[in-house]
Amino acid sequence: MKFAYIILTLACAACASAQSFPPVTSEALQALIDLDELRGGAQQLQDFAYAYPDRNRVFGSSAHNDTVNFLAEVLRSTGFYNVEVQPFVELYSGGDSALTINGVPTNNTLFTYTPSGTATAPLVAVSNLGCATSDYPPQATGAIVLISRGNCTFAQKVTNAAAARALAAIVYNNIEGTIAGTLGGLGEYVPTVGTDLATGKSLLASLQNGTNLIATLEVNSVLENRTTFNVIAETKSGNHDSVLALGAHTDSVEAGPGINDDGSGTIGLLNVAIALSNFTVTNAVRFCFWSAEEFGLLGSTYYVTTLNETAPQELAKIRAYLNFDMIASPHYAYMIYDGDGSAFNLTGPAGSAEIESMFEDYYTAAGKTFNATAFDGRSDYGPFLDVGIAAGGIFTGAEEIKTDEGQDIWGGEEEIAYDVNYHQAGDNIFNLALDAFLLNTKLIAHSVATYATTFDSLPLPASLSRRHAREMKMRRDSYAGADIHGHFHHHCGTEDAEL
Numbered sequence: 001m002k003f004a005y006i007i008l009t010l011a012c013a014a015c016a017s018a019q020s021f022p023p024v025t026s027e028a029l030q031a032l033i034d035l036d037e038l039r040g041g042a043q044q045l046q047d048f049a050y051a052y053p054d055r056n057r058v059f060g061s062s063a064h065n066d067t068v069n070f071l072a073e074v075l076r077s078t079g080f081y082n083v084e085v086q087p088f089v090e091l092y093s094g095g096d097s098a099l100t101i102n103g104v105p106t107n108n109t110l111f112t113y114t115p116s117g118t119a120t121a122p123l124v125a126v127s128n129l130g131c132a133t134s135d136y137p138p139q140a141t142g143a144i145v146l147i148s149r150g151n152c153t154f155a156q157k158v159t160n161a162a163a164a165r166a167l168a169a170i171v172y173n174n175i176e177g178t179i180a181g182t183l184g185g186l187g188e189y190v191p192t193v194g195t196d197l198a199t200g201k202s203l204l205a206s207l208q209n210g211t212n213l214i215a216t217l218e219v220n221s222v223l224e225n226r227t228t229f230n231v232i233a234e235t236k237s238g239n240h241d242s243v244l245a246l247g248a249h250t251d252s253v254e255a256g257p258g259i260n261d262d263g264s265g266t267i268g269l270l271n272v273a274i275a276l277s278n279f280t281v282t283n284a285v286r287f288c289f290w291s292a293e294e295f296g297l298l299g300s301t302y303y304v305t306t307l308n309e310t311a312p313q314e315l316a317k318i319r320a321y322l323n324f325d326m327i328a329s330p331h332y333a334y335m336i337y338d339g340d341g342s343a344f345n346l347t348g349p350a351g352s353a354e355i356e357s358m359f360e361d362y363y364t365a366a367g368k369t370f371n372a373t374a375f376d377g378r379s380d381y382g383p384f385l386d387v388g389i390a391a392g393g394i395f396t397g398a399e400e401i402k403t404d405e406g407q408d409i410w411g412g413e414e415e416i417a418y419d420v421n422y423h424q425a426g427d428n429i430f431n432l433a434l435d436a437f438l439l440n441t442k443l444i445a446h447s448v449a450t451y452a453t454t455f456d457s458l459p460l461p462a463s464l465s466r467r468h469a470r471e472m473k474m475r476r477d478s479y480a481g482a483d484i485h486g487h488f489h490h491h492c493g494t495e496d497a498e499l
């Protein structure tokens with residue numbers, strides 16, 4: 001009797017658990033993705049931002065801390081994940097600046113990681129793009145220099161300006177729109193601001209016809225070490241030696257609440273994670289919510305480099321990393337990272353091509369046309385590429401103007417950027433494309449169900465050739481840092497290598 005009772009209990013437990021947790025399938029997981037939940041999540045992030053005067057979610061701010069705590073709490077409450085809140089310290093840069101030319105207030109934006117300083121001095125134009133020290137005339141010494149964006153990093157230009165003993169630098173844009181530059185970190189720099197193309201051209205015209213311009217530039221830069229957090233949630237179940245990792249970034253820029261960039265990826269991932277808790281998985285799934293992406297991929301870089309140094313065998317267990325940074329741009333295109341290098345010749349580690357085809361097949365089945373976007377490492381997947389992990393992801397576009405052909409395919413108006421609110425106050429819940437938000441979150445669900453079940457469609461990871469990894473990294477960096485067309489990519493990581 002006793003024996004039979006035990007058998008019965010065990011059988012029932014097994015049966016009950018099998019009933020409540022069936023193996024995940026793409027269809028079943030996608031069916032749990034609900035637009036109201038996505039909207040509610042995006043609203044929650046916006047509420048965090050708008051609860052404070054700065055109305056943003058910059059890393060280390062109260063609203064960003066609230067975002068981190070919210071994610072950790074929701075993920076823990078499912079009971080399905082081991083949740084780690086990983087602290088790290090990085091240098092924050094903020095502050096303000098003022099510029100007058102011959103006493104007239106002039107458009108300017110503070111560069112990230114600029115030193116502070118005040119100067120009143122003649123404005124002097126540099127030759128070419130200021131990428132060579134020979135571009136700086138003798139008059140640059142003791143002057144404020146005017147430099148065009150393009151061909152090399154901002155850091156390179158401003159290092160040259162400092163070497164020429166200029167007092168400060170103004171970098172004007174080479175495309176329409178605000179220039180939001182970063183020097184990428186501390187260096188031998190002079191106080192630096194950016195200005196728009198029209199302002200730059202008109203100053204240049206005045207200088208070229210012999211008008212003397214006296215500039216007064218005041219830069220108050222706030223540089224402080226801030227503690228911030230990545231949130232890493234891994235399924236308790238599944239094979240932890242064979243892991244699917246996915247990521248989105250939780251921080252915004254200073255200018256706005258960051259609801260498309262990257263509230264959309266954050267909430268998309270969170271909702272897939274919640275839905276996944278109703279299933280069983282074969283491979284473990286790790287949801288990563290990165291901080292400080294906007295200051296140069298700082299959270300994901302910290303995570304990968306720390307593991308690389310302390311437990312490289314853990315990195316080897318990550319079979320694929322998928323990145324979701326901006327998935328609901330108001331004037332969207334469906335774009336997939338070019339993992340096979342067919343469009344941009346920046347091929348990812350073995351497996352990246354197969355990940356790209358998995359996303360292509362998804363859009364094809366959904367009746368959507370897609371395009372490739374450069375696999376240049378300028379979002380949180382970059383650090384994973386650097387250690388040879390297969391990667392992929394999607395992107396609905398940032399400040400670049402949609403092509404006429406793109407309008408025919410995905411709709412929209414003439415001459416408009418994919419996201420006109422990119423890095424602006426208007427990146428809020430009212431400006432999300434909800435159809436793209438829903439479809440792309442279902443796409444995330446599809447990719448999770450696929451790889452949580454099996455990695456059979458991916459080649460076994462090739463052992464990393466350090467030389468090859470270094471070469472590919474150099475090509476990615478030079479692609480992102482030397483774009484002769486003057487367009488730039490969407491994340492802050494981009495801007496440190498900006499033209």
Ligand SMILES: *[C@@H]1O[C@H](CO)[C@@H](O)[C@H](O)[C@H]1NC(C)=O
Pocket residue numbers: 060061062065227228
């Ligand atoms: C955010 O959290 C960090 C770490 O606990 C703390 O140092 C910081 O003061 C918090 N930020 C704000 C604005 O409260």
Ligand SMILES: *[C@@H]1O[C@H](CO)[C@@H](O)[C@H](O)[C@H]1NC(C)=O
Pocket residue numbers: 032077078079080274275277278
């Ligand atoms: C899935 O599981 C979560 C708890 O982890 C639960 O809140 C939710 O209601 C379940 N069902 C659906 C349809 O997501």
Ligand SMILES: *[C@@H]1O[C@H](CO)[C@@H](O)[C@H](O)[C@H]1NC(C)=O
Pocket residue numbers: 128129151484
């Ligand atoms: C910028 O780079 C391109 C391509 O390398 C080169 O052809 C061009 O001369 C450069 N322009 C300037 C002004 O340095």
Ligand SMILES: *[C@@H]1O[C@H](CO)[C@@H](O)[C@H](O)[C@H]1NC(C)=O
Pocket residue numbers: 107178196198199
């Ligand atoms: C200054 O910036 C504003 C907003 O970006 C722009 O509308 C205006 O044209 C700029 N001023 C000049 C002189 O270009």
Ligand SMILES: *[C@@H]1O[C@H](CO)[C@@H](O)[C@H](O)[C@H]1NC(C)=O
Pocket residue numbers: 202205206209210211
């Ligand atoms: C020089 O250019 C400026 C700005 O374009 C204009 O206001 C000024 O009249 C010009 N001066 C001469 C001497 O042509």
Ligand SMILES: *[C@@H]1O[C@H](CO)[C@@H](O)[C@H](O)[C@H]1NC(C)=O
Pocket residue numbers: 223224225
């Ligand atoms: C930030 O921390 C680093 C390392 O501890 C230190 O060298 C640096 O002076 C600190 N910077 C600021 C602005 O506090």
Ligand SMILES: *[C@@H]1O[C@H](CO)[C@@H](O)[C@H](O)[C@H]1NC(C)=O
Pocket residue numbers: 305308309386387466
């Ligand atoms: C990872 O660690 C190895 C061995 O210490 C090192 O050679 C390599 O540069 C590191 N890679 C990255 C991207 O940090």
Ligand SMILES: *[C@@H]1O[C@H](CO)[C@@H](O)[C@H](O)[C@H]1NC(C)=O
Pocket residue numbers: 345475
């Ligand atoms: C891709 O880039 C490599 C390295 O720069 C070059 O050797 C190769 O010819 C390029 N392939 C194509 C198709 O452009």
Ligand SMILES: *[C@@H]1O[C@H](CO)[C@@H](O)[C@H](O)[C@H]1NC(C)=O
Pocket residue numbers: 333343371372403405406409
């Ligand atoms: C697809 O991407 C390529 C490469 O960036 C670009 O030249 C082309 O215009 C894009 N097509 C559409 C429809 O946007």
Ligand SMILES: [Zn+2]
Pocket residue numbers: 249261262293325326490491492
């Ligand atoms: Zn982003």
